[in-house]
Amino acid sequence: MRHLLSTAELTRQQALAILDTAEDMADVSGREIKKLPTLRGRTIVNLFFEDSTRTRISFEVAAKRLSADVINFSAKGSSVSKGESLKDTAQTLQAMGADGVVIRHPASGAPHTLAHAGWIDAGVVNAGDGTHEHPTQALLDAFTIRRRLHGAGSRGRDLDGVAVTIVGDILHSRVARSNIWLLALLGAKVRLVAPATLLPVGIGDWPVEAGFDLDAAVGERPDVLMMLRVQGERMHDAFFPGEREYSREWGLTDERLARLPASTMVMHPGPMNRGLEISAAAADSPASTVLDQVANGVSVRMSVLYHLLAGEES
Amino acid sequence: MTTLIKGTTLPNGSRADLAIEHGVFVDAAGVTADRTIDASGLIALPGLVDLHTHLREPGFEQSETVLTGTRAAAAGGYTAVFAMANTQPVQDTAGVVEQVQALGERAGYATVRPIGAVTVGLKGERLAEIGAMAASRAQVRVFSDDGMCVHDPLLMRRALEYVSTFGGVVAQHAQDPRLTEDAQMNEGVVSARLGLAGWPAVAEESIIARDVLLAEHVGARLHVCHVSTAGAVEVIRWAKARGIRVTAEATPHHLLLTEELAEGYDARFKVNPPLRTAEDVEALRAGLADGTIDIVATDHAPHPAEAKECAWGEAANGMVGLESALSVVHAAMVDTGLLGWADVARVMSRTPARIGGLRGYGDAFALGTPAHLALYDPAAHTTFSADSLHGRSTNSPYLGRELPGRVVHVFHGGVATVLDGELRPAEEVSR
Numbered sequence: 102m103r104h105l106l107s108t109a110e111l112t113r114q115q116a117l118a119i120l121d122t123a124e125d126m127a128d129v130s131g132r133e134i135k136k137l138p139t140l141r142g143r144t145i146v147n148l149f150f151e152d153s154t155r156t157r158i159s160f161e162v163a164a165k166r167l168s169a170d171v172i173n174f175s176a177k178g179s180s181v182s183k184g185e186s187l188k189d190t191a192q193t194l195q196a197m198g199a200d201g202v203v204i205r206h207p208a209s210g211a212p213h214t215l216a217h218a219g220w221i222d223a224g225v226v227n228a229g230d231g232t233h234e235h236p237t238q239a240l241l242d243a244f245t246i247r248r249r250l251h252g253a254g255s256r257g258r259d260l261d262g263v264a265v266t267i268v269g270d271i272l273h274s275r276v277a278r279s280n281i282w283l284l285a286l287l288g289a290k291v292r293l294v295a296p297a298t299l300l301p302v303g304i305g306d307w308p309v310e311a312g313f314d315l316d317a318a319v320g321e322r323p324d325v326l327m328m329l330r331v332q333g334e335r336m337h338d339a340f341f342p343g344e345r346e347y348s349r350e351w352g353l354t355d356e357r358l359a360r361l362p363a364s365t366m367v368m369h370p371g372p373m374n375r376g377l378e379i380s381a382a383a384a385d386s387p388a389s390t391v392l393d394q395v396a397n398g399v400s401v402r403m404s405v406l407y408h409l410l411a412g413e414e415s
Numbered sequence: 416m417t418t419l420i421k422g423t424t425l426p427n428g429s430r431a432d433l434a435i436e437h438g439v440f441v442d443a444a445g446v447t448a449d450r451t452i453d454a455s456g457l458i459a460l461p462g463l464v465d466l467h468t469h470l471r472e473p474g475f476e477q478s479e480t481v482l483t484g485t486r487a488a489a490a491g492g493y494t495a496v497f498a499m500a501n502t503q504p505v506q507d508t509a510g511v512v513e514q515v516q517a518l519g520e521r522a523g524y525a526t527v528r529p530i531g532a533v534t535v536g537l538k539g540e541r542l543a544e545i546g547a548m549a550a551s552r553a554q555v556r557v558f559s560d561d562g563m564c565v566h567d568p569l570l571m572r573r574a575l576e577y578v579s580t581f582g583g584v585v586a587q588h589a590q591d592p593r594l595t596e597d598a599q600m601n602e603g604v605v606s607a608r609l610g611l612a613g614w615p616a617v618a619e620e621s622i623i624a625r626d627v628l629l630a631e632h633v634g635a636r637l638h639v640c641h642v643s644t645a646g647a648v649e650v651i652r653w654a655k656a657r658g659i660r661v662t663a664e665a666t667p668h669h670l671l672l673t674e675e676l677a678e679g680y681d682a683r684f685k686v687n688p689p690l691r692t693a694e695d696v697e698a699l700r701a702g703l704a705d706g707t708i709d710i711v712a713t714d715h716a717p718h719p720a721e722a723k724e725c726a727w728g729e730a731a732n733g734m735v736g737l738e739s740a741l742s743v744v745h746a747a748m749v750d751t752g753l754l755g756w757a758d759v760a761r762v763m764s765r766t767p768a769r770i771g772g773l774r775g776y777g778d779a780f781a782l783g784t785p786a787h788l789a790l791y792d793p794a795a796h797t798t799f800s801a802d803s804l805h806g807r808s809t810n811s812p813y814l815g816r817e818l819p820g821r822v823v824h825v826f827h828g829g830v831a832t833v834l835d836g837e838l839r840p841a842e843e844v845s846r
Contacts, residue, residue: 109608188724208728209599209610210680217679218724231728233610278610302615303607 102408104216104225108236108283113259115408116286120244121256123397123404129166130400139411140169145201146194149228150176153205155371156228159395160203160237163402169410172199187211191220199223201410209233209275224409232273238370239279241401243287245393246325249366261288266318268294268351269329269378270340272301276370277329281309294318296351298340315350319357326361327368328353328379348377358383366390417441418831419448420824422455423790425780426757433459435786438829442782452834454790457823460760461779462494462787464767465737466557466586466664467640467712470496470527472518473511474503479717479807481515482841484737485524487715487806489832489844491737492789492822495526496715497771500537501562507532507543509551516553523844524832528773531555533574533585537563542570542577549581556772559586561640562687564622566592571626575635584662584770586638587626589647590688594618599728601674601689609677611727614689616644623647627654627661638770639663641714643688645698652707662770664712665699667736667743672696672812682723682730683812686716696747703762704753710767713740717808735811738803741791742818749793750819756793786829795821805838 102115111119129137145164147157157173164171174194187206194202201224204212209231216225229235246263247255265284271277271293284291285308293300293311300311312318319326331347341347348354353367358380361367367379367388375381384391420433420443432443433454465488471479479487481498488496498515500506506515512529519527531548535541537560548555558578565571565587578585595618600606602613623639627650630637642648642663654661668686673693676684684690702708716733723730736743744763748754754762760779768776775785797803797820799813825833832844 186721186725187729188721206726208726210728211726213680214726231610232612275610278608301607302602302613303604306604307607 105236105405105409106212106216106225106227107234108239108279108286111283111286113286116240116283117257117259119240119401119404119408120247122407123244123400124256126403126407127397127400136166136168138168139407140164140167143169143200143410144198145169145171145203145406146199147171147173148190148194148202148204149174150206151229153229156205159398160228160402162399164406166399166403167406169406187215188218188220191215194223195221201226201406203228205229207231226405226409229275231275233275234279235275236279237398237402237405238276239283240405241394241398242280242327242368243283244401245368245390245397246366248393248397249390259287260284263289263325264292264321264323265289265325265327266292266294266323267327267329268315268318268353270299270331270335271295271329272299273332274329280327281307292318292323294351296341315357319360322362323365325366325368326353330370330372331374331378344377352377353379353383355380355382358386361388363388368394371395416449417446418450418452419443419446420452420454420459420790422453423457423459425459426760433780433788435826435829438786440780440782440784440786452824456794457790457792458756459780460492460756460789460791461764461776462789462825462827463492463741463763464495464771464773464776465493465713465715466497466710466767466771467561468496468498468715468737469501469717469733470498470515471717472502473514477719481518481527482522483805483807484715484717485519485522485527486838487735487737487804489524489825489827490805490822490838491739492741492791492825493525493737494787494789494825494827495528495768495773497528497530497557499561500530500532500559505532505536506530507535509544509547509553512548512553512555513551520846522841523827523830523846525827526773528771529553529555530557530559530586533558533560533565534570539563539565539567539570542574545577545583546581549583556583557586557638558583559588559640561586561588564588564590564592566622568625568629572629572633575630575637576633579635582772584636584638586640587622588640589619589622589626591618591622600677600685601691603674603692605674605677611677616646616691619644619688620646620650624650627651627659630661631657631659636660641666641669641688641712642699642708643669643691643695645695648698648702648707652702655707662709663707664710665703665708666714667711667740667747668734668812670696670699670703670711670747671743676812677727680727682725682727683734683810685727685730685732686734687732700747700751700753703748710762710770711740711744712767713737717806718810719808723810733810735804735806735808738805739799739811739813739818741822742820743813745793745820746818786826788826789822790824792821792823793819795819797821
């Protein structure tokens with residue numbers, strides 16, 4: 102694996118290898134000395150054209166636990182905001198000898214362009230591009246689901262038959278896209294629930310069932326209920342009339358939480374809008390995996406950097 | 416200078432000799448030639464006419480100039496181009512259209528007919544000085560805000576009526592602006608997967624439907640630019656059956672390429688309207704074959720490298736197309752048996768000239784008419800490359816692609832602009 106740009110490009114074997122290595126990385130994180138020498142002398146650049154403190158820190162911790170040198174290159178206050186192009190930035194990083202580039206960009210496909218335009222030799226990790234994909238988020242979600250279901254016996258297991266319902270703004274969600282391809286690859290049954298305005302046109306061939314009714318979906322007793330963040334500005338673009346109606350129809354309210362079996366995992370990629378797509382009680386309930394997801398994010402990103410840069414795999 | 420062209424194949428398939436003297440076709444029998452061209456195996460087409468070219472001058476000379484754009488035109492077999500109005504300053508006054516016309520006359524590679532803006536600054540707020548542009552030395556007959564849609568229905572109605580006063584036509588860029596905010600590619604299965612904001616077919620079709628009804632109501636002519644969807648072809652077919660005076664163009668790229676090309680996020684394939692589905696391509700080809708679509712127009716849209724070497728969402732829309740147009744039509748329409756060469760002459764020369772009010776293209780090769788001529792080798796095959804391009808920009812979607820045919824010789828008003836596949840030097844062509 103040279104780059105990680107999309108979960109749609111992964112084979113089942115590659116996905117399982119990343120998840121299994123992440124188990125090893127999680128063991129490291131549980132030790133007193135949380136550090137491996139694997140990427141000593143290698144340079145990883147966190148190239149963030151969009152603010153995301155959480156994701157950047159997660160990648161930074163992951164790289165440092167593998168002993169890599171980490172450079173944070175933020176668009177804010179740099180030459181990037183003065184009109185320097187992606188190409189010029191890439192060539193600068195190339196000249197500095199970057200081995201890996203972790204890129205977050207507001208334009209869908211920017212990591213693909215960075216990886217394939219011939220500007221740079223480094224391995225590229227997509228840390229979220231526009232409304233396209235966020236593959237490490239999907240990998241950490243799959244890792245979290247697998248651990249909750251199988252605990253210490255997770256290695257080598259897939260998600261065969263696991264029922265996952267993803268709720269909310271599918272149209273603009275890079276988390277949803279990456280999750281759909283990866284979960285389906287691992288054998289999960291994926292259902293989407295959203296108002297019709299927030300489901301993309303053209304999903305007839307997606308490996309999902311799509312519907313509008315969250316109450317019906319809750320009644321199906323899914324193994325996983327994944328709530329997506331709702332951007333407040335969508336209201337002004339007539340995707341839905343207002344927060345209250347959205348919350349009533351597609352929010353995980355206390356009433357819906359009460360109807361879910363105790364075994365159902367409640368997931369959220371963060372940051373949460375408490376009281377909008379998820380109630381405070383749901384966010385803080387034992388069913389919630391939100392903090393597990395944050396912790397697992399480091400292990401999964403260590404695994405991804407390892408697979409891309411340690412070079413033991415073709 | 417008397418040129419004798421021996422043994423060429425006319426669009427109707429018959430063999431003939433053609434002779435050019437003093438800029439016009441003369442009887443080939445018994446001429447004393449200064450230059451003889453062996454044209455056996457070459458098809459003689461009337462010089463091609465592009466109703467939709469962006470020459471970028473004035474204002475965007477880093478992308479193209481009238482000189483470089485008309486050189487590209489000549490290399491593609493064109494002898495006349497209609498220059499779109501979205502220059503800087505906009506071609507919305509007599510002064511600017513006369514300047515563009517004069518630059519074209521000086522360059523000499525092709526007749527340049529400026530298109531006037533419909534509204535001041537292409538802003539869609541108030542009518543530009545249409546009468547002044549029509550009465551200017553440039554004698555503008557085609558008016559378009561291309562790049563922008565005249566979306567205000569009342570303004571469009573007035574534009575159709577007012578332009579008809581001067582015997583002109585409005586060429587509409589049909590795109591509902593609200594339905595296409597931030598749109599990046601055709602809305603459908605590929606946009607859903609790539610996470611690129613969709614440009615739905617209905618945004619084009621609804622404007623065309625409105626405009627043909629407006630044209631019917633006020634009794635005016637309407638021309639529809641770059642039709643790209645199957646539904647739009649249906650609407651135009653319906654309008655024509657109803658007797659509405661509408662003409663329509665399709666671009667070469669919409670006749671050959673499909674939306675899957677966006678999958679590598681290579682911005683060379685980003686264009687407006689966007690590449691559509693294989694079904695749309697089929698419908699456009701059928702529409703061009705049955706006359707629903709009247710003409711092929713290139714929408715030649717040069718951009719500098721930096722406008723394309725970036726993330727898809729940040730890249731400019733548009734493709735250069737003058738040099739590749741005839742070969743693409745050859746591949747999409749002739750090799751598929753949908754059009755013969757006489758039809759190609761009609762859709763790429765005679766009818767665009769008629770829609771644009773351009774004289775001298777009514778009766779191809781008639782004695783005494785201006786010698787606008789392209790000689791084309793249909794048996795050739797080329798791998799299209801940057802060397803095939805002669806304008807200032809290289810944003811072609813065909814680089815590296817095998818295309819049939821080759822433009823071998825071109826005459827504009829009797830002056831050779833291309834001989835043996837090579838552009839003639841500017842000092843030889845310039846007037």
